[in-house]
Amino acid sequence: MIVLHHLENSRSQRVLWLLEELALPYEITHYKRDPKTMLAPPSLRAVHPLGKSPVISDGEQVVAESGAILEYLVDTYADAAGRGELRPARGTADYRRYQYWMHYAEGSLMPLMLLSLVFLRLPKAPMPFLVRKVVEQVSKRALSSFVTPQVTTHLEHMERALGESPWFAGPKLTAADIQMSFPIEAAAARAGLDGRYPRLAAFRERIQALPAYQRALERGGPLELSGRAGL
Numbered sequence: 001m002i003v004l005h006h007l008e009n010s011r012s013q014r015v016l017w018l019l020e021e022l023a024l025p026y027e028i029t030h031y032k033r034d035p036k037t038m039l040a041p042p043s044l045r046a047v048h049p050l051g052k053s054p055v056i057s058d059g060e061q062v063v064a065e066s067g068a069i070l071e072y073l074v075d076t077y078a079d080a081a082g083r084g085e086l087r088p089a090r091g092t093a094d095y096r097r098y099q100y101w102m103h104y105a106e107g108s109l110m111p112l113m114l115l116s117l118v119f120l121r122l123p124k125a126p127m128p129f130l131v132r133k134v135v136e137q138v139s140k141r142a143l144s145s146f147v148t149p150q151v152t153t154h155l156e157h158m159e160r161a162l163g164e165s166p167w168f169a170g171p172k173l174t175a176a177d178i179q180m181s182f183p184i185e186a187a188a189a190r191a192g193l194d195g196r197y198p199r200l201a202a203f204r205e206r207i208q209a210l211p212a213y214q215r216a217l218e219r220g221g222p223l224e225l226s227g228r229a230g231l
Helices: 012-022 042-046 066-078 093-124 129-164 175-190 198-208 211-220
Strands: 002-007 026-031 055-058 061-064
Touching: 002 012, 012 066, 012 175, 012 211, 055 066, 061 066, 066 093, 066 175, 093 129, 093 175, 129 175, 129 198, 175 198, 198 211
Parallel strands: 002 026
Antiparallel strands: 002 055, 055 061
């Protein structure tokens, strides 16, 4: 039996979605964030040394990192579940796109989402008044001179990609779309993904309407990324 160690408002929502797409039997162990720090509870360290989510156990196999988990589940179960299309055929152009977006989500896009969150939240942290003024200026400058322009470049890049096909790796939903869903939701919550990017907006609406996506929210709880959670 697959067991998902699921932290609220986290990347593990993607794993829940894929488990539902594959219609696999699984169990969830739920974890709550610390209400003050928004960090994962120490009990997760008993599952993985970093104490982070998502982590799955599948018999003796323990897999961490959302991208690695998605690839493991697709490689192990997709064909048997009749969902082989969740990974394009190896050696094809769609497969190369699939690999790119699977790695891009965490390697290029999520660091920018983290920077956006840090510089938006930093001026709100407890600190002396005079220090706050300095931090506000530094954060404002960092956002305007680097973070926001970089985010815009990446949003435009994704918008163009969805002009080539309805999904990131071709004509059908794949695990790459599931992997991309989390940073796109984060961008919509706090990094400027709005009506200027109609294809990305349509992508969000399309995935949110999928029955497996809805079932994942029912099992794991709502995904709220506007605050400190989710990174």
